[in-house]
């Protein structure tokens with residue numbers, strides 16, 4: 001299964017922010033999305049994740065093939081680390097909780113409530129959730145926020161293992177994740193043109 005995005009246009013707050021976005025992601029491949037603040041990276045990822053409709057264009061795979069890690073970690077504060085992962089594993093009908101904790105260096109924190117984790121530990125738990133979804137396409141919005149250098153390297157290894165298993169990853173990030181094998185797509189050229197008043201901008205304001 002390939003992820004084929006074809007001439008996609010996406011909007012936020014009623015305004016089209018990106019248009020004509022096209023790319024193909026093959027099994028085992030990662031794509032890094034780059035672009036300045038506000039260009040529309042989050043909006044594009046939300047659209048691919050099925051959280052909002054596209055303005056135009058097509059996405060070849062259904063949202064059920066994707067799992068989305070947003071800025072917020074979406075943790076259940078009163079549940080422990082292990083219970084959070086068991087919750088997500090049960091929803092997706094897969095196992096692997098013990099392995100997910102080991103991979104994201106959470107085993108020693110397994111009995112701690114999510115509310116009592118540090119910001120970086122919460123982020124590690126939010127990312128461990130990806131491992132218990134069983135979904136092939138990881139859609140990641142600034143996944144390394146709050147992570148220290150060692151945790152960034154740990155997570156890059158987790159992504160690499162996912163790719164080696166035939167998975168795919170689409171990652172919006174401002175930092176270098178160290179995934180040298182990933183392709184990079186600069187979204188700047190896809191910025192939607194500002195709407196022009198009928199008769200031209202100048203005439204409309206004279």
Ligand SMILES: Nc1ncnc2c1ncn2[C@@H]1O[C@H](COP(=O)(O)OP(=O)(O)OP(=O)(O)O)[C@@H](O)[C@H]1O
Pocket residue numbers: 012013014017035036037038039040041042043044
């Ligand atoms: N809830 C909202 N309502 C209206 N407009 C919004 C909303 N959220 C974001 N925007 C606007 O939509 C545009 C795209 O925002 P988006 O968050 O997708 O950018 P981004 O590339 O992810 O930025 P960053 O690098 O800062 O995270 C921006 O101009 C932003 O101001």
